[in-house]
Amino acid sequence: MKRIGVLTSGGDAPGMNAAIRAVVRSGIYHGLEVFGVYRGYSGLIQGEIKPLTLRFVGDIIHRGGTILHSARSEEFRTEVGREKAVQQLKKYQIDGLVVIGGDGTFQGASKLAKYNIPAIGVPGTIDNDINGTDYTIGFDTAINTVIDSVDKIRDSASSHERIFVVEVMGRDAGDIALWAGLAGGAESIIIPENPMKMDEVIARLQKSLESGKKHSIILVAEGVGSAVEIAKQLKQQGMDTRLTVLGHVQRGGSPTAFDRVLASRMGAKAVECLLKGESHRMIAIRHNEVISVDFAEAIKQKHQPIMSLFDLSKILSI
Template identity: 55%
Template sequence: MEKIAVMTSGGDAPGMNAAVRAVVRTALYLGMEVVGIRRGFTGVMNGEFVPMSLGSVADTIQRGGTNLYTARCEPFKTEEGQREGYEALKKAGIEGLVVIGGDGSFHGAQALSRLGIRTIGLPGTIDNDIAYCDATIGFDTAVNTAIEAIDKIRDTATSHERTYVVEVMGRNAGDIALHVGLAGGAESILVPERPFSMDDIIRKLERGVARGKKHSIILVAEGAGRGMDIGKYLSEHTGFEVRVTVLGHIQRGGAPSAKDRVLASQLGAYAVQLLRDGESGKMATIYKGVLQAIDFDTVFSTPRLPDMSLYDLAETLAI
């Protein structure tokens, strides 16, 4: 293999630049030519190919977001769009492609693999919602960003003796909420993977007040409900002073943590090695502490469930 490309797709995640850097420098070290594709699969279809050098990725390992930009591309979900992308890659002489993104990005990568372009996917999403991953690139940073916000919210919650409802991201997965809730000492954690009762939450709040508790934090994963709705219900049914904070896209930005930089570097280098060895249609991952390549079909067919023992532990500690 003489020429490969790298791209980021879907939602941005801290550590994507570190992954691109690892792909580019490993490929150059192995004597390959490397091209960066801007704006995800839209850039594939439009031929937005940029030659990459050592200098192209200098001073990027610590930067959040993605210097290659990213976009969602509805036309690429069609057979015509995929064929158009394949032809653009072939015309540019690109033999292999590293796609950094989430589940939707992997489906696009799989389509190109079936058409004849070798593809390897890197799990880059703050949601941590991809099977066979100890963690996805960006998850650790997002958790730490949310924790910093929770710590500050708790200061003002204490000062005003209020209940705060804090909504975090995660799409349909509760991983961010679970980790942030446990690490931040939340009184209740609402996640889509575990049914919850508003009556139970109210009873916990009232029990806390009865023993002299001055404030409470209720953490809500976006897939479990809207923070504003939860806050309104609690305010109407308890008489407590309730405030709502939606952390939103602040969780997707910022410099990646050391853990995410290391993970991205390991997976980026491993992806190039897989392409060199003739692999395709697979996700490069660290699973159970070991670098592995998992077929996309296996990834897609396996539900990704969070570690619910964290939920049980948080319930115990919030007594």
């Protein structure tokens, strides 16, 4: 193996740049030429490929987003599109590929097995919804961003003695809401894996009010349903309620130290795996050890949050 490529695909996540940096510098350290593929699989099909140098990845470890940009590609889902991508890899004599992204990114990379293109995946998604790894790149930064916002919202909630419903990202997974809710002292956490019924939410709030608590925070993962409707139902119960949707602010920002270290370890491990001849595997961290697992484990099995955290939050929010 003499040349490898690296791309980012799907939603951006803080720490992706740190992973790119690790792939480039680790690859060059081991005598490889490293090429950057811009705009994910779409850019791969179009041949948006450039050699990356040590200096190119200087001063990017602290930057959010991805310097290689990201895009979704419907064309890559077709066999014709994948064949075009493979031809580009052959044109640039790229022997292996590191793909940084989430579930869809890995599904795309797994399709390259048919063409004997070695590919290693690095999990980069704020949702932490990839099976087989304890953490994904960007998750720690996202929950810290949420906590910073929740802390500020609580100041206002306390001042005006109100209930705030805060919607966070998590279409299919509730890890952001769960972790940020526990760390931020939320009175109720509503996630797709255990959607709390409104009767229970209202009962918990009424009990809090009766005990003398004057304000509350309810954290809702977007995949549960409409946070607007939840706030509306609380208002119908006579509760002074406000709604905040945090949105894409959760994706941005400088990555935390944890995400920078995680991305650096995973990026370097991806290069190591390619050099060892491994293919179609994902880099994962388990019990603080960086390992590789088969793509199938990441793609075919659904990630499950640590539900004991959910139970703990209910105990501590009384």
